[in-house]
Amino acid sequence: GQQVMQIPQYQHVQEGEDFTTYCNSSTTLSNIQWYKQRPGGHPVFLIQLVKSGEVKKQKRLTFQFGEAKKNSSLHITATQTTDVGTYFCAWGGSEKLVFGKGTKLTVNP
Amino acid sequence: DAGVIQSPRHEVTEMGQEVTLRCKPISGHDYLFWYRQTMMRGLELLIYFNNNVPIDDSGMPEDRFSAKMPNASFSTLKIQPSEPRDSAVYFCASSFAARETQYFGPGTRLLVL
Numbered sequence: 001g002q003q004v005m006q007i008p009q010y011q012h013v014q015e016g017e018d019f020t021t022y023c024n025s026s027t028t029l030s031n032i033q034w035y036k037q038r039p040g041g042h043p044v045f046l047i048q049l050v051k052s053g054e055v056k057k058q059k060r061l062t063f064q065f066g067e068a069k070k071n072s073s074l075h076i077t078a079t080q081t082t083d084v085g086t087y088f089c090a091w092g093g094s095e096k097l098v099f100g101k102g103t104k105l106t107v108n109p
Numbered sequence: 110d111a112g113v114i115q116s117p118r119h120e121v122t123e124m125g126q127e128v129t130l131r132c133k134p135i136s137g138h139d140y141l142f143w144y145r146q147t148m149m150r151g152l153e154l155l156i157y158f159n160n161n162v163p164i165d166d167s168g169m170p171e172d173r174f175s176a177k178m179p180n181a182s183f184s185t186l187k188i189q190p191s192e193p194r195d196s197a198v199y200f201c202a203s204s205f206a207a208r209e210t211q212y213f214g215p216g217t218r219l220l221v222l
Binding site: 030031033041042043044045048088090092095096097098099101102 | 140142151152154157159164165200202207208210211212213214215216
């Protein structure tokens with residue numbers, strides 16, 4: 001069956017450092033979505049990637065979808081304390097999204 | 110739009126008691142999902158509905174869990190009897206179409222003593 005790994009599980013950075021989380025699949029993905037969950041909050045949609053090699057930016061966040069559509073990354077430039085939370089990738093299954101385990105980001109001010 | 114609404118936001122109950130969680134999806138969304146989140150197991154899909162019909166309940170842990178969606182604007186997740194291992198945050202989410210963006214409610218934080 002389809003295997004998708006999200007790494008790392010945890011990441012601690014100093015404020016101002018960059019951060020990257022990855023989702024890697026054993027099979028081709030039709031699309032991938034990214035969500036952010038603040039501590040004590042609920043997952044909130046960030047973006048969807050559909051095309052091979054697609055790159056999208058939201059301010060300091062850069063999202064990429066691999067050429068083979070088997071991997072994706074979320075990169076944050078110059079992290080801020082407001083970036084803390086857990087970042088999830090999610091991919092389309094038969095009729096539902098499947099969420100990765102998430103990467104929990106903590107930022108030391 | 111008010112977004113997905115869940116109630117109660119917090120629930121503390123004793124083992125053996127019945128717990129009912131409620132959800133109102135975003136109007137016009139055809140899909141409704143129930144998730145459970147714990148530190149150990151992460152975000153787990155319990156069940157989802159399409160046009161009020163349960164499609165996949167393979168994530169429901171056991172017979173103590175049941176979910177209904179009597180109409181397009183209301184769904185319940187019931188645990189009877191509740192056990193301490195059911196303690197978790199339960200999220201309801203809705204989406205316009207399959208595999209599209211899901212909008213999550215604020216969650217119900219359940220503690221079973």
